[in-house]
Amino acid sequence: MLTHNQIWKGVDLLAARAGLTASALAKRAGMDATTFNVSKRYSQDGTRPRWPSTESIAKALAAVRVDFEEFAALAAGTAQTRSVPLIGFAQAGADGFFDDAGFPAGQGWEEVIFPGVEDAHAYALEISGDSMVPVYRAGDRVVVAPGETPRKGDRVVVRTVGGEVMAKEVARLSGDGVKLLSLNPDYPGRILKTSEIAWMARIVWASQ
Structure with missing residues (x-):
């Protein structure tokens, strides 16, 4: 199972793979530019981790034509x-x-x-x-x-x-x-x- 940090690392790597920032990836996927911002990854007081929704991940993957298996490998650091x-x-x-x-x-x-x-x-x-x-x-x-x-x-x-x-x-x-x-x-x-x-x-x- 992927951890909170791995999921967000995967989002960042997915964006970098396409030559994009996390904000630009969100915009390309038709979402608000702040969807993947660092500020969205923890609660306002910094004590509770926030996870990206499965819908937002799916939209991001579709936008850059990467399947979930490849995304998981990127996030886990096991990509060939x-x-x-x-x-x-x-x-x-x-x-x-x-x-x-x-x-x-x-x-x-x-x-x-x-x-x-x-x-x-x-x-x-x-x-x-x-x-x-x-x-x-x-x-x-x-x-x-x-x-x-x-x-x-x-x-x-x-x-x-x-x-x-x-x-x-x-x-x-x-x-x-x-x-x-x-x-x-x-x-x-x-x-x-x-x-x-x-x-x-x-x-x-x-x-x-």
């Missing part, structure tokens, strides 16, 4: 780990590192360890520059899963046919293309036609 290839974000636009489907290819990849990544083709990108601040900063690493289908609200890495690589949030998907929101308000969003996209991979983990 595996190594995934790592490449600098700037290099992702160069030829030879990916195949036509956006799967890692070629040689010279460094390997890094991440927990709970099931996609056999998953790989990590190391962020550079400030175009993704404040969500991701230079040196942060994100794991992407090219085998998963992105949906509205997901954070994704996109490579255009011209070799441009960007991390954005999906605002709208259609058969004709995708509307992307910028993670940094100082940078514009993008609207890309399907013909302009080489590949698009969902971000499933962030190490910050």
